[in-house]
Amino acid sequence: MSIRAVIWDLGGVLVRTEDYTSRDRLAARLGLSREELEDVVFSKDSGDRAQLGLISVEQHSENLRQRFGLQRSEMDRFWKDFWGGDRLDAELVTFIRSLRACYKTGLLSNAFSDLRHYVTHVWKFADAFDEMVISAEVGLVKPDAQIYHLALQRLGVAPQEAVFIDDMPRNVEGALAANMHAIRFLSPQQARSELEQLLNGGIG
Amino acid sequence: MNTEELVGLSLAEAGRLVRAREISPVELTQAHLERIARLDGKINSFITVMDEAAMQQARQAEAELARGERINGQPLGALHGLPIALKDLFETAGVRTTAGSKFFSDYYPEQDAVVTSKLKSAGAILVGKNNMHEIALGLTTVNPHYGACHNPWKLDRVPGGSSGGSAAALAARFCLGAIGSDTGGSIRVPAALCGVVGLKPTYGRVSLRGVIPLSWNLDHAGPMARQVLDVALLLQIIAGYDPEDPVSVDVPVDDYLLGIQRGVAGWRIILAEDDYFEHTHPEIAQAVRQAAKVLEEAGAKIETAPLPGARDAALNNGMIVVSDAAAFHAERLHDQPEGFGADVLQRLQIGAALPLVDYIRARRSQVEMRRQFARLFEKCDLLLLPTTPIAAPPISGPDALELARWLTRYTAPFNLTGLPALSLPCGFTSDGLPIGLQMVARPWGEARLLQAGYAFEQATDWRFRQPELM
Numbered sequence: 001m002s003i004r005a006v007i008w009d010l011g012g013v014l015v016r017t018e019d020y021t022s023r024d025r026l027a028a029r030l031g032l033s034r035e036e037l038e039d040v041v042f043s044k045d046s047g048d049r050a051q052l053g054l055i056s057v058e059q060h061s062e063n064l065r066q067r068f069g070l071q072r073s074e075m076d077r078f079w080k081d082f083w084g085g086d087r088l089d090a091e092l093v094t095f096i097r098s099l100r101a102c103y104k105t106g107l108l109s110n111a112f113s114d115l116r117h118y119v120t121h122v123w124k125f126a127d128a129f130d131e132m133v134i135s136a137e138v139g140l141v142k143p144d145a146q147i148y149h150l151a152l153q154r155l156g157v158a159p160q161e162a163v164f165i166d167d168m169p170r171n172v173e174g175a176l177a178a179n180m181h182a183i184r185f186l187s188p189q190q191a192r193s194e195l196e197q198l199l200n201g202g203i204g
Numbered sequence: 205m206n207t208e209e210l211v212g213l214s215l216a217e218a219g220r221l222v223r224a225r226e227i228s229p230v231e232l233t234q235a236h237l238e239r240i241a242r243l244d245g246k247i248n249s250f251i252t253v254m255d256e257a258a259m260q261q262a263r264q265a266e267a268e269l270a271r272g273e274r275i276n277g278q279p280l281g282a283l284h285g286l287p288i289a290l291k292d293l294f295e296t297a298g299v300r301t302t303a304g305s306k307f308f309s310d311y312y313p314e315q316d317a318v319v320t321s322k323l324k325s326a327g328a329i330l331v332g333k334n335n336m337h338e339i340a341l342g343l344t345t346v347n348p349h350y351g352a353c354h355n356p357w358k359l360d361r362v363p364g365g366s367s368g369g370s371a372a373a374l375a376a377r378f379c380l381g382a383i384g385s386d387t388g389g390s391i392r393v394p395a396a397l398c399g400v401v402g403l404k405p406t407y408g409r410v411s412l413r414g415v416i417p418l419s420w421n422l423d424h425a426g427p428m429a430r431q432v433l434d435v436a437l438l439l440q441i442i443a444g445y446d447p448e449d450p451v452s453v454d455v456p457v458d459d460y461l462l463g464i465q466r467g468v469a470g471w472r473i474i475l476a477e478d479d480y481f482e483h484t485h486p487e488i489a490q491a492v493r494q495a496a497k498v499l500e501e502a503g504a505k506i507e508t509a510p511l512p513g514a515r516d517a518a519l520n521n522g523m524i525v526v527s528d529a530a531a532f533h534a535e536r537l538h539d540q541p542e543g544f545g546a547d548v549l550q551r552l553q554i555g556a557a558l559p560l561v562d563y564i565r566a567r568r569s570q571v572e573m574r575r576q577f578a579r580l581f582e583k584c585d586l587l588l589l590p591t592t593p594i595a596a597p598p599i600s601g602p603d604a605l606e607l608a609r610w611l612t613r614y615t616a617p618f619n620l621t622g623l624p625a626l627s628l629p630c631g632f633t634s635d636g637l638p639i640g641l642q643m644v645a646r647p648w649g650e651a652r653l654l655q656a657g658y659a660f661e662q663a664t665d666w667r668f669r670q671p672e673l674m
Contacts, residue, residue, distance in 0.1 A: 045462055046462055049461070049462075052223075053279050053280060053281075053282070054282050055282070055440070055461075059440075059457065062456050062457065062458075062459070063459045063462055065456070066456075113279055133272060137278075137279035137280065138272030138273060138279070138280060139272075139279075139280045139284065140223070140272070147272075150272045153270075154272070
């Protein structure tokens with residue numbers, strides 16, 4: 001069966017933290033290591049539930065504020081520092097747009113309830129995708145098989161007709177378990193070359 | 205999962221199963237509507253059952269679940285596909301909202317109350333509008349216009365009030381959660397009498413816009429359910445600052461589930477004991493002392509202490525309620541007094557005739573009591589007392605009215621002071637009626653309150669008892 005859809009993860013793939021200065025500075029100010037801070041933001045109950053859409057990103061922010069004993073007015077700065085080193089890979093986005101001529105494209109991200117807003121109005125690349133499946137909107141997170149199936153269903157393709165690209169090994173394994181093709185993202189060059197091989201090389 | 209199992213789920217568990225696509229909103233809603241149709245004739249816990257609208261909402265919720273988002277592009281909410289009921293004083297656009305009163309029997313609001321719209325945004329399925337004491341001014345839910353509501357544990361007993369239909373519907377497993385209102389005990393008393401959980405939040409925590417008022421100074425909206433976790437889930441949805449509600453307060457909303465399982469080890473808990481509590485039925489007093497022991501075994505330090513001011517606070521609360529109610533209903537009271545039931549009319553007339561100086565003193569005592577009660581929480585984390593001094597009184601008979609007068613004795617002080625208070629099941633009387641334990645915390649302390657309630661609930665198994673309804 002040939003590939004008909006290419007599905008992308010966002011964090012660590014399309015948007016990558018390339019400069020850790022401001023995040024490290026924030027962590028140090030809070031008396032944590034960067035890994036500890038990331039763990040608190042992305043998991044540790046509040047982060048987990050925010051990604052599942054059980055609480056809004058505002059509630060998650062409030063939880064973090066209380067946890068770190070910050071003022072309400074300090075939270076803008078917190079998030080600016082946390083995300084400060086993130087860069088959108090515009091070249092990769094252009095590449096995805098070019099894929100749309102021949103393939104369906106999708107975004108499949110474990111993220112908070114405000115991601116669609118960012119993709120649409122801040123980064124402005126919602127047009128690169130036929131479908132965006134965001135964990136906080138759909139109440140499911142990768143690597144739960146159901147979220148891959150939901151993405152496939154929305155794109156109208158069978159698992160074997162889709163390839164999924166993510167930097168996290170467990171999410172790649174989840175896609176493989178759902179019978180999709182999958183590529184572990186290590187760098188844009190590596191991912192693009194593996195993808196092109198898959199699309200044109202007839203491996204599938 | 206069969207119908208019995210579906211209606212026996214907790215709100216939290218049903219939510220998990222719906223989101224995991226293991227049960228569908230349609231089967232869940234259908235199971236509840238069928239049960240209402242089959243059994244509510246005996247209980248009369250609903251004034252309006254929204255069966256068609258609920259099924260339509262459920263079908264839409266199911267379609268949205270398959271899509272992974274709501275039809276309008278919004279994320280699936282935390283209550284997606286879960287059947288919830290509203291006390292019939294929360295306005296519902298296009299759905300009759302009576303406040304249990306004859307005067308509102310044709311009132312179809314144009315807009316949703318803020319609480320209603322928050323529930324809808326969270327994906328809840330509204331199954332109906334619960335029976336209540338007429339205009340919320342009373343504790344029995346023996347409603348002269350829409351019929352008496354019966355306690356599912358014993359049909360000849362009242363469910364309490366004024367949110368009696370809400371508590372009865374939960375005990376009868378007609379819904380997974382409900383929203384009530386509390387001006388002197390109207391969430392906590394029926395919760396206690398029906399063996400469910402009810403939370404009156406801090407004054408100003410939940411918007412009252414679109415709630416038909418009883419008292420502008422003392423009304424509180426709050427969640428009810430069969431388990432503490434469910435109440436936390438509902439509060440999370442309905443809590444929050446509403447700039448358009450003049451009594452709403454801009455305090456950040458805590459995450460009520462984060463840390464709910466942390467327990468009470470090291471807490472200082474005061475068990476209220478003085479002559480004000482002498483009239484508590486011995487079985488209830490015993491159940492509450494036993495509850496304190498459970499918390500002690502969980503690591504809390506229990507002290508007994510008097511609660512001076514409770515009596516005055518309850519009395520003053522009552523005065524303000526009847527006066528405010530008389531003000532809100534002034535025209536109806538003047539033009540058509542016969543439109544009110546006898547007990548409510550009497551209370552409204554007392555309110556209308558209350559000397560101004562008494563009302564002013566009552567409001568002044570409110571300011572003082574707030575400070576006095578807040579000070580109590582400088583020394584302790586939680587206050588423990590019975591929710592009611594007696595279990596559910598009979599619907600009719602010689603003692604019915606007299607007994608009902610006792611019901612707000614222990615709850616009303618926390619309306620006057622605005623402190624958050626939770627009622628949850630802590631046992632049964634020898635004749636099989638539920639007993640409520642009341643926990644009170646400092647202002648905005650709902651998260652801690654729920655944490656204590658959860659610790660007690662998990663250490664006991666009262667939540668698994670259900671009334672037999674054939």
